[in-house]
Amino acid sequence: MNEHRVAGFTLSLDCEGLWGMADRAEVLADRRINDAALRDVYSWLLLTLAHANVKATAAFVSCFAAGLDAVQANHDLLQRMALLEPSWFANLMPLLEQGSRPEGWDGAALYQAVKADGHEIAWHGATHLSLSDRTAGEAVELELILAGRLFGELGDVPRTIVFPRNLVGHLEMLRGAGFMTYRESPPAGLARRMLGLLNEWNIRDSRVEAKPEMRDGWHVSPSGFFLNWPAGVRSLAPVPVTIRRWKSLLREAVDRGGYVHMWFHPHNLITAPLMKVAFDEILREVGELVRSGDLISLTMAEANEYYRTEIGGVA
Numbered sequence: 001m002n003e004h005r006v007a008g009f010t011l012s013l014d015c016e017g018l019w020g021m022a023d024r025a026e027v028l029a030d031r032r033i034n035d036a037a038l039r040d041v042y043s044w045l046l047l048t049l050a051h052a053n054v055k056a057t058a059a060f061v062s063c064f065a066a067g068l069d070a071v072q073a074n075h076d077l078l079q080r081m082a083l084l085e086p087s088w089f090a091n092l093m094p095l096l097e098q099g100s101r102p103e104g105w106d107g108a109a110l111y112q113a114v115k116a117d118g119h120e121i122a123w124h125g126a127t128h129l130s131l132s133d134r135t136a137g138e139a140v141e142l143e144l145i146l147a148g149r150l151f152g153e154l155g156d157v158p159r160t161i162v163f164p165r166n167l168v169g170h171l172e173m174l175r176g177a178g179f180m181t182y183r184e185s186p187p188a189g190l191a192r193r194m195l196g197l198l199n200e201w202n203i204r205d206s207r208v209e210a211k212p213e214m215r216d217g218w219h220v221s222p223s224g225f226f227l228n229w230p231a232g233v234r235s236l237a238p239v240p241v242t243i244r245r246w247k248s249l250l251r252e253a254v255d256r257g258g259y260v261h262m263w264f265h266p267h268n269l270i271t272a273p274l275m276k277v278a279f280d281e282i283l284r285e286v287g288e289l290v291r292s293g294d295l296i297s298l299t300m301a302e303a304n305e306y307y308r309t310e311i312g313g314v315a
């Protein structure tokens with residue numbers, strides 16, 4: 001089967017506010033990721049996506065999506081989880097118990113705005129506790145109960161997972177709970193991570209072959225590429241290089257019928273504003289290719305359907 005498909009583009013977003021950094025006291029104390037900054041960045045992001053005609057997969061931490069009132073209403077469950085996983089909840093529980101409304105943790109309005117724009121809602125954990133196999137099954141069960149309660153109130157049943165910290169685990173339990181799709185972990189190990197970093201300078205990047213595939217009853221989405229967050233060592237890759245690299249990926253995908261999957265966290269745009277310059281320019285290119293019919297925007301769930309015939313080998 002050698003048919004040449006129209007290239008596909010997926011954007012997945014890890015939507016978590018400060019829930020994703022609950023174990024990092026220095027980030028929580030920094031206060032740059034606050035309610036106003038999150039509001040600004042999500043509305044800018046939604047506008048940019050609408051201009052490009054791109055529907056993303058927005059993987060929300062359930063507690064962030066539901067907001068602090070709903071979280072407080074489930075305090076009993078959080079206390080049980082904190083007993084099982086004290087290190088993840090060490091900074092969080094005192095914050096919740098102060099009775100104040102800490103900034104950066106309530107994404108209820110952002111969630112509603114993302115949903116209203118028709119993006120796919122996916123799951124990024126109930127509290128962003130790792131769902132890797134190193135986390136006890138009992139804690140993962142409580143994560144599922146909490147997510148069920150919170151998403152239930154929101155009237156949503158996500159079927160796609162982006163694993164917290166990209167650590168894939170408990171696949172059998174999660175498949176049993178109704179999830180069907182997940183984003184693969186990026187290559188592990190120092191050498192491969194270094195290679196990934198070096199690829200930020202690869203302005204002829206052409207790795208567009210990986211597509212969603214069926215594995216052990218799951219639709220597995222390729223790990224995709226992180227949109228460079230120009231902070232720390234990553235700030236050494238200049239924004240124009242990042243833009244040229246992504247344009248190369250898009251051109252290769254169009255020429256060869258490939259697939260490009262981009263991911264990042266919306267809050268990355270707060271702590272490294274230069275990333276907005278790169279994203280804006282890349283999405284402008286994506287938008288033009290979508291308009292000309294050379295590229296199709298696919299959510300993670302839609303990508304499964306689009307590549308289904310390649311998965312099974314039959315139409």
Ligand SMILES: [Zn+2]
Nearest residue numbers: 014020164165
């Ligand atoms: Zn995360």
